[in-house]
């Protein structure tokens with residue numbers, strides 16, 4: 001075909017030849033197709049970017065406020081007799097509440113903020129946890145009794161919400177806890193500098209609080225839970241995953257059995273995480289009698305989930321090491337194992353580390369299997385005592401904590417859920433940056 | 447095997463001066479068969495390879511030169527589907543004896559590959575790796591000596607002595623190949639196998655490597671696979687011609703090129719196929 005079509009053209013030069021300065025219709029068509037494809041690509045990227053920006057915007061606009069918390073500054077005189085009386089009473093905190101109320105009333109008078117409210121009603125502007133805060137301080141600092149101590153008591157979540165613009169006066173009409181009159185007081189106290197918003201360290205380092213005290217809730221304890229889980233996952237899945245991959249890739253004979261194993265590992269990577277959760281429940285808790293809600297068990301479950309990811313990425317990076325390197329080592333009398341450990345593994349390291357960190361990041365964000373083994377959010381109310389407790393004492397993890405907060409009715413918790421997501425994303429970002437740095441560090445060219 | 451004597455003769459290689467070959471045989475292969483799964487890649491090859499001599503394997507591509515070469519240091523063991531039959535002896539010891547550890551064998555029979563494959567490490571570490579894993583040295587100074595002498599023997603010393611710490615992969619292709627030869631020499635092998643060592647090099651680098659091969663002949667038994675007949679003529683004393691898995695003819699290089707006995711050798715040398 002080419003022969004016949006070319007023959008006349010070459011025999012009569014000029015007759016069929018075209019100027020290079022004008023496009024023939026075929027070229028025009030091809031160019032148009034290419035231009036169209038570029039537009040599709042740009043549109044696709046644009047859509048992706050739009051969603052990314054929308055996502056980031058909603059996360060930040062909803063969650064950033066969680067990092068600020070309203071507090072009321074009060075100087076409380078710690079009088080020995082009052083404290084003794086409080087410690088003797090049955091409901092100890094109620095006396096401490098009275099102490100705080102007296103100080104608040106006095107402070108308002110001094111500041112010239114007039115009100116007709118009774119002190120009990122007035123105290124609604126403070127967190128229900130304020131008396132507890134005072135008592136804990138007194139018990140842990142007995143030497144301060146007899147002096148006056150300055151406290152930044154948390155404002156109640158309604159007050160906090162009002163200052164953050166979440167709670168409106170209209171909405172308060174149906175609220176039993178706070179009235180518009182409270183807000184008038186708040187406005188004046190803000191002006192006097194008694195009520196202030198400050199950075200919310202407690203949100204990052206604190207523990208979860210009960211349903212009625214969202215202002216006290218922090219993600220710190222579940223962060224510790226996540227940390228211990230990640231330790232378990234790393235310590236188990238990296239060596240097991242790498243050893244399995246090296247064996248499969250470098251040593252195992254290629255036969256039906258290894259094919260079967262390979263297919264199953266790939267399948268395992270696609271199993272929904274909740275399946276691993278129920279497996280962990282039956283195997284680790286019901287059969288092996290490991291404690292419920294323990295980060296150790298969570299770590300074991302997430303290890304099962306992470307292993308296939310690590311094995312697949314490790315095998316891929318082992319495969320990408322050129323065979324000539326193996327030949328070179330074997331050719332001068334290195335054993336198989338020496339060739340793998342001295343030459344192949346170091347070259348595959350960047351890929352292995354990247355895969356591991358991606359696996360860990362996946363595990364860090366996993367929620368469903370944790371709920372099945374009892375690592376639900378509200379458990380994260382107490383810091384573990386020491387490392388042993390860290391692995392075995394009931395705890396939650398960041399995503400489960402976030403889920404728990406998102407479930408609760410109070411919109412103040414909803415804000416904290418978004419805030420928790422920001423923290424989780426920061427962790428994931430750090431992990432990804434570490435992965436990139438490690439990859440750069442270990443990467444060698446050949 | 448076959449009752450046809452004509453067929454048997456066709457697979458028997460013609461060795462033009464077998465009598466003189468008997469004295470210093472380094473490698474003796476007898477009736478070697480190699481299979482890749484069902485593919486019969488080497489058919490009944492018997493050959494004696496002389497010590498301190500350069501033997502060239504020539505033949506059209508796919509005829510099994512590399513396959514046979516890789517039998518000599520059992521590199522074929524690394525290919526799952528590969529099966530070797532027959533007997534190959536080095537210094538009268540069967541290298542396929544179950545007692546033989548291929549790792550030990552490969553220290554004695556070094557190999558240089560088609561594509562230069564230095565480790566992505568420093569020049570020094572490239573050379574030092576072999577002596578280290580074989581425990582040939584006890585002190586750093588001994589290792590330094592081995593590195594220097596190996597590089598000298600490979601004719602690379604003058605070019606790299608000031609940058610032993612720079613990566614071996616940063617050298618030019620020809621230098622890399624000589625580095626690989628130095629690396630092979632460093633473990634004091636007795637035999638060096640080279641599989642088309644110059645096919646990735648330019649003519650000048652090729653000339654250097656060929657010169658080097660000629661010098662190495664003094665101390666080592668060298669087997670070189672080449673697809674270039676000119677190269678075989680330049681560097682080798684003995685030449686073996688392979689065709690479709692058969693060893694067709696083996697003899698002194700001069701005789702093979704000037705006076706081939708077999709028709710196929712003749713055709714190949716005159717460029718009728720290949």
Ligand SMILES: Nc1ncnc2c1ncn2[C@@H]1O[C@H](COP(=O)(O)OP(=O)(O)O)[C@@H](O)[C@H]1O
Pocket residue numbers: 482485487505506507508509510511512513514525
């Ligand atoms: N790893 C392998 N697996 C299967 N067949 C192979 C392999 N290596 C070589 N062969 C086959 O063996 C024959 C000889 O190959 P080879 O020794 O590489 O030839 P040459 O080096 O002479 O070009 C060819 O038919 C080739 O297809």
Ligand SMILES: [Mg+2]
Pocket residue numbers: 511512513641
């Ligand atoms: Mg070859």
